[in-house]
Amino acid sequence: MSKSYGQLVRHRENQSLFTAVELSILAAESSTPLHLHAEGLRGTGKTTILRAARQICGEIVRVSGCLYNCAPEAPHCPEHRHMGQQSLKSLGVEVIPMPFLEISHGAKVATVVGSIDLARLTRQEGPQAALLPGTLAQAHRGVVLVDEINRLVDTNPEIADVLLDVMGTKPGRLQIEEVGLPKVELPLTVTVWAASNPDEDPGPLDSIRRQLADRFDLSVGVKAPSDAQALSQILMLSQRLPGSMLGEGLPTAEERKLWRREPFTKTDGIVIPSAAIELVAKLYIERNIESVRAAEAILIAARMHCAYRGGHGVEKVDIVAGLTLALRHRVRPEVLADIVAEMNSIPLTLAKEQQKALSNVAEQAASPPNFMARLRDVFKSANPHSPGGPHVSQSSAPYHGAYRHVDIPGRVGPVHAGSGLGSVAPPLAARQLVEIPGVEQVKSQGDLLP
Incomplete structure (x- = not known):
């Protein structure tokens, strides 16, 4: 036996x-x-x-009696690939190891x-x-x-x-x-x-x-x-x-x-963060690995390892497991050991963070805010103390280091009582359109509607 x-x-x-x-x-x-x-x-x-x-x-499900193991939804063999769905359905299916x-x-x-x-x-x-x-x-x-x-x-x-x-x-x-x-x-x-x-x-x-x-x-x-x-x-x-x-x-x-x-999970639900893909791409380029198949194999193995341990998103531990198996025959042992050590020292955005972001996007798609809510969001970032007046967002105001309200000779007035902020007088000169980022130039109704 x-x-x-x-x-x-x-x-x-x-x-x-x-x-x-x-x-x-x-x-x-x-x-x-x-x-x-x-x-x-x-x-x-x-x-x-x-x-x-x-x-x-x-086990797999195949068209009954097919020696080529045709999948009922995608037949590929010479006998079944040209048959219609009704003809295939009449043949039936079977489950085999x-x-x-x-x-x-x-x-x-x-x-x-x-x-x-x-x-x-x-x-x-x-x-x-x-x-x-x-x-x-x-x-x-x-x-x-x-x-x-x-x-x-x-x-x-x-x-x-x-x-x-x-x-x-x-x-x-x-x-x-x-x-x-x-x-x-x-x-x-x-x-x-x-x-x-x-x-x-x-x-x-x-x-x-x-x-x-x-x-x-x-x-x-x-x-x-x-x-x-x-x-x-x-x-x-x-x-x-x-x-x-x-x-x-x-x-x-x-x-x-x-x-x-347990804790196996379905592989089709595994999320690969963009940070993980970028990490593998960087590894491939910097280490001058010969075959692109190596990078593909690392990511596939990482997905499977994530499912193997019961995770829902690829993390650094999965990348390390994947590259250990995928690079053994492609790089020298000492190079592989150095790569593993380097990977263990690099911070990687966890998949759960990406899952949270995807969840937030899904929630917003399920219940999009109305037009007025979006309009309020646009002006919510306006700061009445920003140089140039309340209509200028923080992102478009000139950057003066860690704090925007710094002493600019001849421009900063006395500090307002209890506010801790200095007034700017006169206001900053108007800027030309070419100086303003395109995203801040115009807010149309199309930008605000879902």
Whole structure:
């Protein structure tokens, strides 16, 4: 029996992989692929964790019987994408587990991409030339696991080229070509997970196919446990010793129920403050990071991390978590450590402040003030003691430092009793229109009406 995801032992050397896997699943559920690459020496459990994560993947709704996993509201396969809504409705829908398929390093291009459906071609009654979707097409809206991806790239570069197309954009693109059949292009939303041992031939993925390495949004290094207690727990799980708390795996539904605990929130409600986006953009420019995908991956991972911890708006802790996973394979370790330290020292406007601002805007939109209320607001800022008279707002009066009412030789009269303010006499000379900011020149009815 396969090991239960919830009972796998988490320790300091593999915790990042658990976090990355769960963020990637959250992203897949929101139709946003977050590709993940786990690197580590043999026996570190990276592939075990990735395979066990299948138990916590969710479900999808598809057109009944569709091998391409067409979404009922947006069919994309050759058979269903040209059908009307009524015809699709007559086919019905079904709920299935999120697809989770594997590609081995010895896979053939035809099995990965697609080929002629021999069963339909050779049937006695009504033979038909049609395509049989490959692994990638059948994994639409799900996950594909590629074990030993560095060996796959070395021995089968054609499949690596296919992965480049699938992972290059979101959604990706899959092209199926067979002699005698029209070419088929499919939009593909599939999350790619990969594992590799950089210590074995042909070496690390980024030294073999750097372009493909950059396609992975997140990269995690996994090591063997350095704690004896953690290792003891792993051994008990593998041996299933009597009395061990780590026995048989749980059913998939129960496993997912345990994982999807509170305080998870829906990802579509997560707010990314403009301050967070500007911070990531500044990081990208100042650190001269090579790929724009890095900045995109940081923000996607930050959104998922916010949902993961139950937040409602991306904060600095989410940005730091995202960049730690998204930059590992893009910058040197010492540079990444310096970036994390710098991020921790930078103040960032919290998402709750933006939420409050959005809430205020929504309240104003729900009950807009009337014309007279807006008119009063315009003149509410007028200060009778401002230089130039009460009709001049504070913003348009000349700036004389921290306080506007300062001693100007020959212009400031005696201080009014009890007011603490000096009168200005004579008034300041009238200003030309070009000296007045455009926003203060005219207040029309159009400016005041909602």
